Amino acid sequence: MAGVSAWLPFARAAAIGWMPVANGPMPVAPRDHSKRKDELIVLNVSGRRFQTWRTTLDRYPDSLLGSSEKEFFFNEETKEYFFDRDPDSFRSILNFYRTGKLHYPRYECISAYDEELAFFGIIPEIIGDCCYEEYKDRKRENVERLQDDQEENKDLKLPNMTARETMWRAFENPHTSTMALVFYYVTGFFIAISVLTNVVETVPCGTSTQQKEVPCGERYTVAFFCMDTACVMIFTVEYLMRLFAAPSRYHFMRSVMSIIDVVAILPYYIGLVMTDNEDVSGAFVTLRVFRVFRIFKFSRHSQGLRILGYTLKSCASELGFLLFSLTMAIIIFATVMFYAEKGSSSTKFTSIPASFWYTIVTMTTLGYGDMVPKTIAGKIFGSICSLSGVLVIALPVPVIVSNFSRIYHQNQRADKRRAQKVQKARLARIRIAKTGSTNAFLQSKRSGLLDELLELTGTEADEQKLSKSVSLLESQHYHLLYCLEKTTAHEFVDEQAFEQNNLETALQSYTSPSPSPSSSHGESTSTCCGCRARRKNTPPYHHHHPQRGPLQELSAIHIQCVDPASHKTSRSSLNQKAEDGGRVNCRRGQVTTAIISLQTPPRRPPPPPIPPQAPPSIQTMSSSHIVKVSAL
Amino acid sequence: MYLEGLEMIGVLVVVVVFVKVLEHFGWLGAGYDDSVEDELEQSAVRHRPEGLEQLEAQTRFSRKELQILYRGFKNECPSGVVNEDTFKDIYSQFFPQGDASTYAHFLFNAFDTDHNGSVSFEDFVMGLSILLRGTITEKLNWAFNLYDINKDGYITKEEMLDIMKAIYDMMGKCTYPVLKEETPHQHVEIFFQKMDKNKDGVVTIDEFIDCCQNDDNIMRSMHLFENVI
Numbered sequence: 131m132a133g134v135s136a137w138l139p140f141a142r143a144a145a146i147g148w149m150p151v152a153n154g155p156m157p158v159a160p161r162d163h164s165k166r167k168d169e170l171i172v173l174n175v176s177g178r179r180f181q182t183w184r185t186t187l188d189r190y191p192d193s194l195l196g197s198s199e200k201e202f203f204f205n206e207e208t209k210e211y212f213f214d215r216d217p218d219s220f221r222s223i224l225n226f227y228r229t230g231k232l233h234y235p236r237y238e239c240i241s242a243y244d245e246e247l248a249f250f251g252i253i254p255e256i257i258g259d260c261c262y263e264e265y266k267d268r269k270r271e272n273v274e275r276l277q278d279d280q281e282e283n284k285d286l287k288l289p290n291m292t293a294r295e296t297m298w299r300a301f302e303n304p305h306t307s308t309m310a311l312v313f314y315y316v317t318g319f320f321i322a323i324s325v326l327t328n329v330v331e332t333v334p335c336g337t338s339t340q341q342k343e344v345p346c347g348e349r350y351t352v353a354f355f356c357m358d359t360a361c362v363m364i365f366t367v368e369y370l371m372r373l374f375a376a377p378s379r380y381h382f383m384r385s386v387m388s389i390i391d392v393v394a395i396l397p398y399y400i401g402l403v404m405t406d407n408e409d410v411s412g413a414f415v416t417l418r419v420f421r422v423f424r425i426f427k428f429s430r431h432s433q434g435l436r437i438l439g440y441t442l443k444s445c446a447s448e449l450g451f452l453l454f455s456l457t458m459a460i461i462i463f464a465t466v467m468f469y470a471e472k473g474s475s476s477t478k479f480t481s482i483p484a485s486f487w488y489t490i491v492t493m494t495t496l497g498y499g500d501m502v503p504k505t506i507a508g509k510i511f512g513s514i515c516s517l518s519g520v521l522v523i524a525l526p527v528p529v530i531v532s533n534f535s536r537i538y539h540q541n542q543r544a545d546k547r548r549a550q551k552v553q554k555a556r557l558a559r560i561r562i563a564k565t566g567s568t569n570a571f572l573q574s575k576r577s578g579l580l581d582e583l584l585e586l587t588g589t590e591a592d593e594q595k596l597s598k599s600v601s602l603l604e605s606q607h608y609h610l611l612y613c614l615e616k617t618t619a620h621e622f623v624d625e626q627a628f629e630q631n632n633l634e635t636a637l638q639s640y641t642s643p644s645p646s647p648s649s650s651h652g653e654s655t656s657t658c659c660g661c662r663a664r665r666k667n668t669p670p671y672h673h674h675h676p677q678r679g680p681l682q683e684l685s686a687i688h689i690q691c692v693d694p695a696s697h698k699t700s701r702s703s704l705n706q707k708a709e710d711g712g713r714v715n716c717r718r719g720q721v722t723t724a725i726i727s728l729q730t731p732p733r734r735p736p737p738p739p740i741p742p743q744a745p746p747s748i749q750t751m752s753s754s755h756i757v758k759v760s761a762l
Numbered sequence: 763m764y765l766e767g768l769e770m771i772g773v774l775v776v777v778v779v780f781v782k783v784l785e786h787f788g789w790l791g792a793g794y795d796d797s798v799e800d801e802l803e804q805s806a807v808r809h810r811p812e813g814l815e816q817l818e819a820q821t822r823f824s825r826k827e828l829q830i831l832y833r834g835f836k837n838e839c840p841s842g843v844v845n846e847d848t849f850k851d852i853y854s855q856f857f858p859q860g861d862a863s864t865y866a867h868f869l870f871n872a873f874d875t876d877h878n879g880s881v882s883f884e885d886f887v888m889g890l891s892i893l894l895r896g897t898i899t900e901k902l903n904w905a906f907n908l909y910d911i912n913k914d915g916y917i918t919k920e921e922m923l924d925i926m927k928a929i930y931d932m933m934g935k936c937t938y939p940v941l942k943e944e945t946p947h948q949h950v951e952i953f954f955q956k957m958d959k960n961k962d963g964v965v966t967i968d969e970f971i972d973c974c975q976n977d978d979n980i981m982r983s984m985h986l987f988e989n990v991i
Contacts (some may be wrong), residue, residue: 136833136834136835136837136838137834137835137838137852137853137856138856139831139834139890140886140890141853141856142987143889143890143893143894143987144869144893145987146893146901146904146905146984146987147869147872147904147905147908147909148929149905149980149983149984149986150902150905150909150953150957150970150974150980151925151926151929151949151953152979152980152983153949153952154979155979155982155983156979156982156983156986158986159986159987159989161989168830228837229837469768470768470772505769506769506772507768507769507771507772510769510772510773510775510776511772514775514776564858607856610856611856611857613986614857614929614932614933615933617929618929618930618933618945618949619949620930620933620937620938620939620941620945621937621938621939622859622933622934622936622937622938623936623937623938624936625936627936627938628935628936628937628938628940631938631939631940632940
């Protein structure tokens with residue numbers, strides 16, 4: 131807002147347009163107590179002198195330069211403000227005051243810049259959109275770097291760790307102790323052995339008594355079986371130990387690595403159970419395939435494998451797109467090729483699914499040559515197929531590659547999730563700052579009333595004291611908003627108050643005729659109370675109340691409150707005093723006032739047979755309930 | 763040689779693709795879009811105000827005040843003129859809770875005396891001179907001009923209703939008491955009851971000035987903003 135503070139005089143002058151429309155008097159304008167004219171002030175930052183108008187700095191009164199905090203840095207001899215800070219960063223900070231936009235210079239170190247902003251009392255969230263992305267990226271990189279450094283220093287053993295926790299730490303981080311390292315290498319060795327065994331098992335080694343060659347597995351069955359058993363036993367022991375040491379067994383069992391472990395050792399046990407049954411030996415053979423999954427156990431040992439896995443996971447959408455577009459293209463081209471080659475004799479394109487093979491081979495530019503089109507149409511479409519295959523495959527691949535490199539360099543951060551959270555948090559903070567300004571207005575409204583009441587009674591000293599707390603710009607802005615309130619005879623409230631009022635004003639057309647001596651202000655046009663006894667003037671369509679002098683208003687403020695019980699709980703609760711229970715009708719910001727909102731204070735006792743429905747109750751309670759509040 | 767059905771389609775496809783490629787490279791006359799250059803026209807409007815002496819003569823501001831006003835003006839609008847969108851933007855920042863754009867539109871029309879769609883520094887400063895240093899009659903004239911949307915010399919109920927709704931829009935949603943649909947209408951009724959002496963449904967400038975001069979509140983509030991600069 132302060133960027134347009136130069137236009138505030140204009141907006142205030144234009145407020146004359148509301149005057150003929152308003153039905154009440156306008157509040158008094160804040161007087162400019164400071165007789166200073168607009169002067170140049172000199173800011174000396176480590177020797178480099180910056181000069182600006184005082185009003186430029188006053189635009190942001192909650193920062194160091196805009197508030198009285200800068201007086202601490204005033205140098206009497208040279209009559210300038212001296213700051214022992216970096217003059218380069220100060221440039222962008224001063225530009226913020228001048229233009230209203232904070233920019234982040236790219237050459238600046240992120241933590242140095244943050245420090246400068248903190249020193250001068252500026253929140254980084256107001257960095258303009260042009261520089262905000264860069265700022266956030268750099269900040270995140272910095273945080274990650276710090277975190278990585280911290281993780282490397284975690285080798286210190288914490289004193290009170292149970293055996294279980296020690297074991298878990300040993301499993302997760304093999305560098306913590308010698309035992310863990312030994313364990314790490316042993317399991318690695320056995321995984322390698324196991325995989326090698328599986329491979330060598332199928333190699334034909336020598337001839338046996340028969341003519342055909344026999345794979346080694348069948349020749350040295352016992353040896354291979356022993357090897358397999360040993361490996362599986364090691365893996366089982368390892369798995370059970372991990373299961374025991376895991377802090378959350380449920381989570382551990384659901385993790386990918388444990389599933390791989392289970393899949394690696396299960397075929398052996400199933401094989402043990404099923405050896406005697408010849409019928410399912412086919413399935414048994416299939417199970418052996420799963421033994422190859424042991425190779426995935428290496429991913430605990432290799433950071434690169436893990437990163438590859440994360441990359442594929444994070445590129446799921448690109449991979450999905452690739453797959454989908456390929457499938458589309460395959461089906462289209464297979465259909466076309468089938469119908470194109472239908473005419474030719476002894477063609478290999480016997481059906482559309484059979485053509486799938488040709489299409490895949492052609493699109494990935496493999497070109498085995500086992501299926502070749504013979505007709506002219508087939509050749510034309512075949513060439514189109516291979517050209518489009520190159521394009522379709524080439525498109526998502528660079529994305530996957532760059533993803534991998536990014537993840538590799540930034541250690542597997544889920545960037546998209548982070549960005550969303552940051553964006554939400556940023557918007558929330560900006561919203562809070564904005565409502566902060568509205569709340570500031572509401573707050574100062576209440577305290578400003580005291581200001582004006584004092585003006586009426588004429589105590590100059592108190593007035594001066596109070597008016598110093600809010601800057602002139604702010605008080606002028608609030609005065610403008612106040613005039614608008616007076617013109618429309620409605621008040622600004624904040625959101626919670628508005629919600630609560632909504633509940634209460636569900637009952638419309640309720641007037642409050644009360645012989646109470648308080649002067650209700652002409653604010654409410656429909657229901658509820660008039661609060662805040664102030665100067666006169668009730669609009670003609672409201673009930674008139676006898677008015678009192680200002681002194682009396684200071685001493686006792688009467689608030690009329692409506693009984694909301696009809697839409698709340700039962701009658702029985704009426705007799706109890708309700709705590710603020712959603713009643714924010716009128717509130718004063720002064721320390722000494724106490725507001726009690728009663729649901730049924732017995733100014734006159736409610737008539738006993740009260741029907742419990744809403745409309746009649748309102749009519750019987752048509753006389754208001756008065757709460758007397760003492761002020762000051 | 764006869765081309766059979768699918769072969770013909772194949773040849774057609776090749777030809778079509780070829781043509782499209784040629785078109786894209788501009789050989790067959792479709793050409794590039796020239797939309798990029800159009801956008802450059804609209805910016806680059808610059809305006810330099812008249813000299814300080816002339817403005818001093820035409821308005822009731824002192825030299826120093828004009829300097830301060832111009833610095834603020836130029837800071838926000840470096841090009842020297844304010845168009846309606848910028849104006850709405852600036853004005854809305856003073857009323858964060860509501861929607862100030864309708865009222866800003868009316869204000870803009872009131873300031874843009876020569877109706878050329880932009881407010882220059884001269885317009886700005888003339889308006890301010892009337893509002894801050896003018897006589898009561900001049901100020902009331904200005905207000906009447908603001909309310910008279912079509913500038914025909916009469917304020918009708920519809921025009922007043924538009925203005926009133928615009929003012930109430932600036933309050934926003936979160937008000938106490940809750941704003942209702944008929945509140946602007948009621949307010950307009952009150953206004954017309956007060957101002958329209960001969961009950962002919964419109965308010966003329968004389969009725970307006972007469973009535974305002976007889977109303978103490980309005981008279982007092984007219985002097986409210988005199989020390990703004």
